[in-house]
Amino acid sequence: MRISTAQYYATQAAQYQRNYSKTVATANEASSLQRINTAADDPIGAGRLLKLGQQAAMLDQYNTNINSTKSALNVQESTLDAITTALARAKDLSLAANNGTATDKDRQAYAAELGQIQQQVLGLMNSKDADGNYLFSGSKTDTAPYSQNADGTYTYNGDQTTINLGIGDGMTVGTNTTGWDAFQQTINTGRTSTQMTAPAVDDGRVVLSNGTVGTAATYNSRFSGGQPYTVSFVSSTQLKITDALGNDVTSEASQNGAIVNTTGTNQSVSFRGVDLKLNINLKAGDTNPDAVIAGHSFQLSTTPDSFTTARSPGNPSTAVITGSSITNQAAYTAAFPQGGAVLKFTSATAFDLYAAPVTADSKPVSSGTVAGGNATAAGVTFALGNTPAAGDQFSIQPNNHQTQNVLDTLGQMITAMNTPIDGDPVAKQKFQGVMEAGLGNIDAATNQIGASVTAIGARGQSLDMQNVTNQSLSTANTTTQGSIRDSDPAEVMTRLTLQQTMLQASQLAFSKISQLGLFNKI
Known part of the structure; x- marks a missing residue:
């Protein structure tokens, strides 16, 4: 097979270029490892x-x-x-x-x-x-x-x-x-309250504290279902507790409701997870303790929800909410937004109550008109100071007193x-x-x-x-x-040396073979 001189030169040049590229690549690898x-x-x-x-x-x-x-x-x-x-x-x-x-x-x-x-x-x-x-x-x-x-x-x-x-x-x-x-x-351990129901004028002889929650599990499971309770003093040494239905539940009180009538004695009465402090204060001339203590009674219940209200800074009138209270417990429980509410007036007398926050598609949960300076919505009556105007808004936040931050x-x-x-x-x-x-x-x-x-x-x-x-x-x-x-440094250096040697040999062989033409013999 004949190989032309040009073909030989091209083949050798390509081979040399490949070997040179490999050597350069190996040299770069040796440099960077x-x-x-x-x-x-x-x-x-x-x-x-x-x-x-x-x-x-x-x-x-x-x-x-x-x-x-x-x-x-x-x-x-x-x-x-x-x-x-x-x-x-x-x-x-x-x-x-x-x-x-x-x-x-x-x-x-x-x-x-x-x-x-x-x-x-x-x-x-x-x-x-x-x-x-x-x-x-x-x-x-x-x-x-x-x-x-x-x-x-x-x-x-x-x-x-x-x-x-x-x-x-x-x-x-x-x-x-x-x-x-x-x-x-x-x-909040102080989430119960007492209110004297008899006598009409407090004579100071019986002081019953609002109570503190001593055993939360018992309170949660037993107390709420029976409230409000009536705590009646049948004598100076015995009290009686009845639930909202009139059932006698005194047996669940500490010592079955037995108390002492020693003046100034700070004694405890525990009932359905609530600890009450009781003091009997006999006065001079009270020779018959039973006669002056019997007949005293208190209502014991969970502290009713209260409300924090604030007027919107952009209200057109100077009206404010001066007080608020629950006047219809059933309506309050069923309808009042526990996450907060907004009271909006559409006129001086008409208003709507919305769940907060109010959006474009919000619908009122309750509506009404002002009567006697009061606005009643969802079972809550808000006392108004000054006359409201259309566009007035008030934010309302209920507090059920189950929890309380330490600042309060x-x-x-x-x-x-x-x-x-x-x-x-x-x-x-x-x-x-x-x-x-x-x-x-x-x-x-x-x-x-x-x-x-x-x-x-x-x-x-x-x-x-x-x-x-x-x-x-x-x-x-x-x-x-x-x-x-x-890379392995030893392997790279060995390979580089071999490639460089082969490249040098290739150069030398090309130089020798290129001199074997016929014209060199003439």
């Missing part, structure tokens, strides 16, 4: 490296999320610990104020310090992080969690949203603690401490009842905060465990990428 520098070096390997790189980037993001979440949770835990410390001091002050030897002046001093603690706790509840975001507002990080109402109570302005971040494949963790969980769901509890205790009771045994006994309910609520608030701290600790453990897992995955990822991408 990476087997894959472009996708053309190993398409399959490059694809695997791309996926591994994506996993590595995700693991880095998980690590960033874990670190930021740890930092956020540490700030929240420190803040909650500070609130717990403040509440411990508030409890000490309350116990001192409730001591029988304290005077009005002492209690006022305690109230002043308790007011400072209340403001300290409020400030801590409204704490911000390093970025200026409120810690306990849920997703509403630019809104202060708590604000004070015109009546001195406090309202939670945040939401119940937990902000989650991914910390692993298919695993997320909450980065925040909402004020709803940490503070707003504190069980401290406010109630401060008010009680500032009320003079020296020389008035009846007032003192009522004060003690208020303080015992407040102390119970402080304990409940501390427990609620403790539960939030425990939840933070559990999340912290999850973060630590997932961080170890992510570190292991990251190490394995790095090793796998190295096994695919990195």
